[in-house]
Amino acid sequence: MIDTNKYKNRLNVTPNINIIPLLDVIFTIMIFLLVMLSQQPVADTSHVEQTQISGKPVSASGTSEYYLMPVSGLKKVVVNGVDKSNCIRNQAIAIHTRAMDEGQVNIDSKTGTITIQAPDDIADIAVKPPSTT
Numbered sequence: 001m002i003d004t005n006k007y008k009n010r011l012n013v014t015p016n017i018n019i020i021p022l023l024d025v026i027f028t029i030m031i032f033l034l035v036m037l038s039q040q041p042v043a044d045t046s047h048v049e050q051t052q053i054s055g056k057p058v059s060a061s062g063t064s065e066y067y068l069m070p071v072s073g074l075k076k077v078v079v080n081g082v083d084k085s086n087c088i089r090n091q092a093i094a095i096h097t098r099a100m101d102e103g104q105v106n107i108d109s110k111t112g113t114i115t116i117q118a119p120d121d122i123a124d125i126a127v128k129p130p131s132t133t
Contacts, residue, residue, distance in 0.1 A: 066094040068130050069105075075112035080123045087129045099126040 070092040077084045077093050087093055095105065099118040103126070106115045118126035 073112040077114045079116045079126045089129045092130050094128045094130045096126050
């Protein structure tokens with residue numbers, strides 16, 4: 001014999017809903033949406049010609065004849081074999097734009113040395129002390 005009353009009593013029990021996992025899922029979805037909506041769209045550059053990328057610093061206030069080159073622990077600056085360490089101020093040096101464009105600048109951070117091979121016509125003005133303004 002089948003006990004149907006026991007089965008009916010079991011069906012009349014109110015369901016027990018655990019809300020904690022539901023909140024976890026809602027917060028996860030909300031975080032995902034916030035992160036995705038805060039991303040900026042990427043411009044399509046597939047049709048743009050590739051240009052040469054330069055490691056030369058860019059002046060934020062326009063064109064400049066010299067660029068500031070700070071090096072932690074800078075001790076020595078050599079231009080075309082001539083020691084120009086007297087131009088170092090606060091571990092930085094100002095390097096002429098032509099020396100960076102047409103010459104070669106090697107930075108050795110281990111020894112604190114910058115070696116510059118500049119065009120001969122600007123060798124005497126290739127570096128200068130950084131301005132204090």
